[in-house]
Amino acid sequence: MRVVWYCAVRLPSEGPPVTDKTVADIRKSLVAHLRDGPKDMRKAFANDPQRFKSFSRTQDDMLLDWSKCAVDADTMGLLGELAEAADLPGRRKAMFTGKKINVTENRSVLHTALRNLSGKGITLDGQNVQADVLSVLDAMGRFSDAVRSGKLTGATGKRITDVINIGIGGSDLGPVMATLALAPYHDGPRTHYVSNVDGAHIHDTLIGLDPATTLVIVASKTFTTVETMTNAETARKWIIRALGKEAVKNHFAAVSTALDKVAAFGIESDRVFGFWDWVGGRYSLWSAIGLPIMIAIGAMRFREFLAGAHEMDEHFLKTPIQKNLPALLGLVGYWHRVTCKYPARAIIPYDQRLARLPAYLQQLDMESNGKSVTLSGGRVATPTGPLVWGEPGTNGQHAFFQLLHQGTDTIPVEFLIAAEGHEPDLKQHQDLLLANCLAQSEALMKGRTLAEAQAQMRSKGVSAEEIKKIAPHRVFSGNRPSITILYCMLDPRTLGRLIALYEHRVFVEGVLFDINSFDQWGVELGKELATNLLPVIEGKQKPSSDASTDGLVAYIRKLRG
Numbered sequence: 001m002r003v004v005w006y007c008a009v010r011l012p013s014e015g016p017p018v019t020d021k022t023v024a025d026i027r028k029s030l031v032a033h034l035r036d037g038p039k040d041m042r043k044a045f046a047n048d049p050q051r052f053k054s055f056s057r058t059q060d061d062m063l064l065d066w067s068k069c070a071v072d073a074d075t076m077g078l079l080g081e082l083a084e085a086a087d088l089p090g091r092r093k094a095m096f097t098g099k100k101i102n103v104t105e106n107r108s109v110l111h112t113a114l115r116n117l118s119g120k121g122i123t124l125d126g127q128n129v130q131a132d133v134l135s136v137l138d139a140m141g142r143f144s145d146a147v148r149s150g151k152l153t154g155a156t157g158k159r160i161t162d163v164i165n166i167g168i169g170g171s172d173l174g175p176v177m178a179t180l181a182l183a184p185y186h187d188g189p190r191t192h193y194v195s196n197v198d199g200a201h202i203h204d205t206l207i208g209l210d211p212a213t214t215l216v217i218v219a220s221k222t223f224t225t226v227e228t229m230t231n232a233e234t235a236r237k238w239i240i241r242a243l244g245k246e247a248v249k250n251h252f253a254a255v256s257t258a259l260d261k262v263a264a265f266g267i268e269s270d271r272v273f274g275f276w277d278w279v280g281g282r283y284s285l286w287s288a289i290g291l292p293i294m295i296a297i298g299a300m301r302f303r304e305f306l307a308g309a310h311e312m313d314e315h316f317l318k319t320p321i322q323k324n325l326p327a328l329l330g331l332v333g334y335w336h337r338v339t340c341k342y343p344a345r346a347i348i349p350y351d352q353r354l355a356r357l358p359a360y361l362q363q364l365d366m367e368s369n370g371k372s373v374t375l376s377g378g379r380v381a382t383p384t385g386p387l388v389w390g391e392p393g394t395n396g397q398h399a400f401f402q403l404l405h406q407g408t409d410t411i412p413v414e415f416l417i418a419a420e421g422h423e424p425d426l427k428q429h430q431d432l433l434l435a436n437c438l439a440q441s442e443a444l445m446k447g448r449t450l451a452e453a454q455a456q457m458r459s460k461g462v463s464a465e466e467i468k469k470i471a472p473h474r475v476f477s478g479n480r481p482s483i484t485i486l487y488c489m490l491d492p493r494t495l496g497r498l499i500a501l502y503e504h505r506v507f508v509e510g511v512l513f514d515i516n517s518f519d520q521w522g523v524e525l526g527k528e529l530a531t532n533l534l535p536v537i538e539g540k541q542k543p544s545s546d547a548s549t550d551g552l553v554a555y556i557r558k559l560r561g
């Protein structure tokens with residue numbers, strides 16, 4: 001089937017799957033194809049001058065290039081068939097129209113509705129979702145404008161200069177990541193984030209701040225998360241100690257779906273911003289959970305951020321699979337994880353302001369797709385979500401890239417980079433960043449043969465004896481896949497598009513794995529055991545667990561004297 005792959009596959013319709021092959025059939029064909037498919041990427045590029053054109057696609061200025069992955073037209077054709085057989089179009093429609101696709105929690109999955117500001121949206125259980133979304137967004141805008149303008153002050157009448165967001169997981173990682181990413185747009189109060197229950201986190205944050213000029217946002221979907229509640233209590237004591245009990249109402253706001261619990265905590269209702277059970281924690285930065293981002297960059301920029309994500313939603317919903325960036329990223333992700341059996345993926349933003357993107361994507365991807373049970377409750381037949389990790393480039397090059405280039409595992413790398421930086425007078429930095437990013441993906445793909453290593457050493461006058469000894473260490477196998485996502489500039493719209501691209505990629509992979517990407521039962525057991533262990537650690541109960549846990553408790557007591 002040596003054809004242009006994007007013509008070879010039927011367009012996915014929104015009706016039932018149009019292929020009569022099953023997912024299992026196509027999975028087998030992919031495994032067979034792995035044996036015959038392209039292995040030598042240098043040759044693949046040499047033989048096909050159109051390779052970049054064939055295996056890259058754009059959404060406006062944003063480019064997805066997966067031409068350095070070991071795929072050909074047949075691979076993409078099979079993956080397209082797999083998407084049809086798994087009914088990706090039908091599942092996508094079910095998500096966007098509010099079907100309860102989170103079956104284990106009996107919930108809809110509608111984070112896409114949070115960024116559809118058209119006012120023409122869906123109705124869910126008799127409620128106009130878009131009207132609710134717009135009303136909270138407007139309330140957030142009024143509050144954030146008042147904080148930013150100084151109209152809303154602390155208890156002593158002083159202007160708010162610092163905002164602390166207390167939350168964890170989805171109530172922290174998204175806002176932290178986006179606040180850093182959009183630093184060039186900050187024109188509001190400074191924002192700080194406290195997540196860890198480790199007292200060091202809140203201690204080190206509060207120590208530099210003045211209670212009279214600080215606003216605390218308690219962000220928790222459930223308003224029961226022990227880390228957040230513990231930190232919120234500590235912050236409340238800090239405010240009361242400095243300003244008295246009455247000041248709490250001036251210095252706290254909250255974001256939650258559990259409005260009754262927020263009221264019990266004592267936060268005034270006009271400072272409480274709600275969201276809904278159809279917003280998963282790790283998909284919630286578009287909701288009121290994004291309040292600290294809005295306070296930092298302003299309501300208008302926040303809406304640009306939402307609009308960017310909506311643009312990617314429309315692209316995902318309406319673009320044929322062969323040109324659909326999230327679908328393609330998911331299909332290639334599936335190829336690497338399931339067919340090639342690569343255990344991990346590295347996320348390497350060549351963008352210092354995306355330093356927290358890998359951590360954010362760890363939750364998005366691993367909490368969504370780190371599952372072993374299918375939608376119907378059976379055991380999965382294939383590997384599911386990979387280990388996701390990463391650090392910004394160029395820093396990573398001087399740390400773990402050794403393993404990416406010469407280690408014994410193949411780890412596909414995803415590079416993200418902007419053509420333009422925000423600092424025109426530092427253009428040389430951006431040029432160096434771009435050169436390094438492109439060079440790393442080139443090096444991973446091309447590698448260096450023994451003959452090339454020897455020739456290079458010879459050209460430098462190295463002795464034959466030294467060449468024999470050292471040249472094998474200077475060999476790079478090459479053929480290590482990487483994907484590059486390239487965009488014009490990291491502005492609010494582009495950040496919105498990038499995050500939505502990854503959200504939908506995770507969705508696509510979840511559909512292909514046949515799992516529920518929207519629950520997180522795997523975080524429960526540890527929480528339950530921690531609750532049981534707290535009285536033991538406090539010395540109120542005797543240890544009565546396994547020998548290791550009891551031994552550790554005894555040793556803690558010994559160290560504490």
Ligand SMILES: O=P(O)(O)OC[C@H]1O[C@H](O)[C@H](O)[C@@H](O)[C@@H]1O
Pocket residue numbers: 168169170171219220221222223224225228281282367520523
């Ligand atoms: O927002 P909260 O209800 O406080 O939840 C915070 C986080 O905690 C949980 O353990 C979940 O694993 C996350 O998905 C969630 O984002």
